[in-house]
Amino acid sequence: MAALQKRRRRSGMVVLFILLGILWEARARQIRYSIPEELDKGSFVGNIAHDLGLEPQELAERGVRIVSRGRSQLFTLNPRSGSLVTAGRIDREELCAQTAPCLVSFNILIEDKLNLYPIEVEIVDINDNTPGFFREELEVKILENAVPSSRFPLMEVYDLDVGMNSLQGFRLSENSHFSVDVWSEANRPKYPELVLERALDREGEAIHHLVLTAVDGGDPVRSGTARILVIVLDVNDNAPVFTRPIYRVSIPENLPVGTQLLRLTATDPDEGINGELTYSFRNEEDKISETFKLDSNLGEISTLQSLDHEESRFYLMEVVAQDGGALLASAKVLITVQDVNDNAPEVILTSLAGSISEDCPPGTVIALFSVHDADSGENGEILCSIPRNLPFKLEKSVDNYYHLLTTKALDREEISDYNITVTVIDLGNPPLSTETQISLTVADINDNPPIFPHTSYSTYILENNSRGISILSVTAYDPDSGNNAKVTYSLTEDTFQGMPVSSYVSINSNTGILYALGSFDYEQIKDLQLRVMASDSGDPPLSSNMSLRLLILDQNDNAPEILYPSIPTDGSTGVELAPRSAEPGYL
Template sequence: MANRPQRLDRSGMVLLCIFLGTLRRFGAGQIRYSVSEETDKGSFVGNISKDLGLEPRELAERGVRILSRGKTRLFALNPRGGSLVTAGRIDREELCETASSCFFNMEILVEDTLKIYGVEVEIMDVNDNAPSFQEEEVEIKVSEHATPGSRFALPSARDPDVGVNSLQSYQLSPNGLFSLQVRGGTDGAKNPELMLEGSLDREKEVAHLLLLTALDGGDPIRKGTVPIRVVVLDVNDHSPKFTQPVYRVSVPENLSSGTRVLVVNATDLDEGVNGEVMYAFRNMESKASEIFHLDSQTGEVLVRGPLDFEKYRFYEMDIQGQDGGGLFTTAKILITVVDVNDNAPEITITSSTNSILENSPPGTVIALLNVQDQDSGENGQVSCFIPSHLPFKLEKTYGNYYKLITSRVLDREQIQSYNITLAATDQGSPPLSTETHISLNVADDNDNPPAFPPSSYSAYIPENNPRGASIFAVTALDPDSKENAQVTYSLTEDTIQGVPLSSYVSINSETGVLYALQSFDYEQFRDLQLQVMARDSGDPPLSSNVSLSLFVLDQNDNAPEILYPALPTDGSTGVELAPRSAEPGYLVTKVVAVDRDSGQNAWLSYRLLKASEPGLFAVGLHTGEVRTARALLDRDALKQSLVVAVQDHGQPPLSATVTLTVAVADRIPEVLADLDSLESPADSETSDITLYLVVAVAAVSCVFLAFVIVLLALRLRRWHKSRQLQASGGGLVGVPASHFVGVDGVRAFLQTYSHEVSVTADSRKSHLLFPQPNYADMLISQESCGKSEPLLIAEDSATVLDKYDPTSNQVRFISLPYNCSCLGTSLSRGASKNSCYENFRGGGII
């Protein structure tokens, strides 16, 4: 009882530590708390936010969390109060068993900075366990001849509590023969013994019943009891003896169940039952009893449960050898468990990201991981590594924690994702290893502008293309992804001949197809220089340009244009002069023509299409020179008409024609003297056309006359009827006939048309002219022939000589009026105006 106040003081100090939750820091980043076991869930352990230098609300914002190991969570974070609290019931005995000090280590991770803080929580013991005996009843056999002072071993009680709460003392129920002695062991254990105080007499009492009580030092005091039955035996004067006081053995942890560890042996010099020794464990821990088995007869110690070096590395057990007479002896067994490399390293990824932006700087943290090996020594030394070809590396941070960081800038366009293999290998023999994988996607950054495969484009489009036709398509490639790779196309602003480029060409912003907005003309411009811009949709957007040369291809859309001889604008025509003395090959004239097209579309060739005198003239195929093919003869006509065709080499070929009039004469006066002969000869084609026209006019005149006769007959008939009505009625006398015959119906057809046909000397074509109608009811008289109609006539000789150009083989004719609407005439030099009527009467061309 003298020690009771001291126990109370100790208990008070323990309770003070429990309620104050003393906080201490030690080492770099180490925080220490203490808490009592068996506290309620949610009990305060420590102000973790204050010790981390954070506000309570920042625990959730900055991702502060406990890195748990194992399946059971003992502690949790209270985000409201910023404190560390218990997550459930804590049993110190289950956690640390009989260890004098119980510490629980954990790590707290600050997610945003990836910093780890070590936290050590000491679990304070409370008196929650009473001392207990493994045996339900103990039987001790004592010889009746045992001398006073003899000692008999009693079972020891077990109390999982520590300190003052553990086993402190034993008590024996009061009796007159036995007393209790407690002997301390080398390990501090208290071993009770029963000591005989007087002499036994088997004849008086065969057995004695006692009660052994074990007490701890807690408040309140807890206790446990076991009944003891002392049986008085006959004399047994020899005790068993073990061959060794201490048996030591080392066994590997991977022994299978049923394997023999060692054999203990004790001998007894007695005979019979008193010499037979039985073996048993004494004061055996519960964990050891689950793992080892002792054969009571042979003394073999067998393994019946799995050995685990990581849990229990050493076992100390007491064995007892007792003969049949009740005498016994004790010995110790010390079993050391040797570590075997049976645990592969464990890799725990505490924090990781599955995506990283390309172009992130080297040293960007990807994952935080923990590597552990439950083995010890070299078997527990772990090396962690990743493949060397990857752009990552591992850095050790705190304890067994590593950071996986980038070693260089990543490029998504080269590698879009990584499958990182993390390997951990211990130093055991053979070494064990484990692997885990982290999948990392490289997020795209808009770091690549769109690129055109060629440095420039060339496109060709034929002229006269339809509007809206597709010209060409450009394609720009962007190795980025998603919106960073969405390319839109546009044309840079420019002008062509003062007109905006956008009025000629447009581009589809999505496909890059160019369309022609106008029909191009090769003769207007032959090429377009465009700048196409491709821009992605990133932020900020990137762009690139490429030049496009659009060439307009020529088509044969222009016929040759004849520059010489040119068509006159004053109504006159030109005549080329060829002397009768010209030799074959004489250059008469030259047809000059051009073609606005290019290439073979502008290659011109000349040929004589038609000639009034075949074989007389020839045209150079490429030069257009008109030359005499043979010598001129007297029988050759004065006027020679040539039709020259100029044709290009396009597909299809286009051509133009020009009619040349060549006068065959040595001098200009000869040309004027033979004018009559220029108009009198007419080819069969002209005569046929004139004949057809005369027949047509005659037919129309006949139809008209027949119609007039019919109308007159109808009018006379009505007039006759009106006279009869007048004679019968007398009321219609004096009414003019026009009241019964429509003036517009009759007079509209009583019109005489004057049809004129004039034949010009230069074209040899007849022209049919229709003058204004004459409403006179008579044929056109000779005096009414006073209108002026065009007819070619030669000017007087003086006028012609004045206008003669000696450098040109041409004679110009001008138009003179005449005052006769002759149907046909033939002019001769010096003819008077009145000869028109004479020719008319003499049988003109009707």
């Protein structure tokens, strides 16, 4: 029946809160949910698709995912329903201990836009822990001449729940001599104290059996009990007294192990064994005895192990001074651990575009990363920077996330690869820093045509050349890469003496070598004008032209020929008659 009521209470406690406002830098809405602890795996937390303004199927299409640092994943996304659900059973006490409220923060990343949406889930406590004592039975020794209203510290009580579900008070079994009161400070454990209401008489009653009950404020109420055995002692009429009720000391976290922190002093005016004091920790069950050493004779407290401000910022302990007659006094000790700059900042790369087109507009996001420093105060404050001579800048997003963006157009032909050094430095003294390399490749676009070294060439070839002989090789250079730089050669569709130029010469499209398709005759062609085109393989392709003049060189391939007088066709000797009156110089 109790289990059924518990399940009903849990199911009735699920409350959804959507936090108002819009985050100022990342334009992301703060979304907040609230769930009770101990829900089953897969329990509904909130309709994240609706709160992000998306349809459920868009979660997978747009790469929506949870990004968080450090702790294991407590929540997951249900892509079919668009809901945020629990990834397992959540124990608030394991997650947040005594901290209230218990808040789990993470971010939702929409991958296609690199937008971050901060999410906060409050884990609400349920009354699933019973108040308990560190021991089931405690002996309290009291002098018979103790005056009424005397107070005697009892054992520490614990309750892992918080708020009304935590420890609220104590009840003492019915008796005629004692009552119970509580010593507590804000946000500190409650210590029950036995209060003497009526004078004791050892001869009348030497031992008192009491039952102390600790109760919480849950519904239903949970309680735990311990037996108190009060032993009435004969007169040792002076109890130890500490010089102060509470001792405070502040120490840096990097103290060497074994360093003495403070010395507690208690006095007892009695003589002999009744005046001999021994010191001890009251709460030996917790981590106090593992971290600190108390000299039982001198009252000196020193460290047993290294301290870590990031693990525990203060320690509250109780020291008891007891004399040989079993009288004791207690004093509180509060040790505050100061932070030193012992943690270098760290960079966590969340998303990176390893390659980016050279025609991307300024402001294009290249990477998303977060920075973190485990220290506190100025030691945990971080400055993030990149070299100033690069065409990039950093832009702060939500929490400690940064975008890396372009600031101007890129040119692959000028710089094809970037190694961007991200430097994070804290404000500690001395400061600690970390450097992270982000590599970026600039992808080529076809923005350069092939280029000939010269816009025109002249070359020579002897007439009567062999068919297929190579005339010359032309080369064009394209600074692009890949297919954008793959050059092919061709002849433009020009004509010479009514014939296409391509009937006289040809060109190898890959090598740019020109070949003669026939034998040239100087007496018919003295020069040939060509235009060579170089084209790349980009999309669309780019091209350029070059003029080529092919000069034909003469060879002595023709014998002299007498045209006049003409030679008789019958094979006889030719005769030319001259008049007898011809003067010298007559033709």
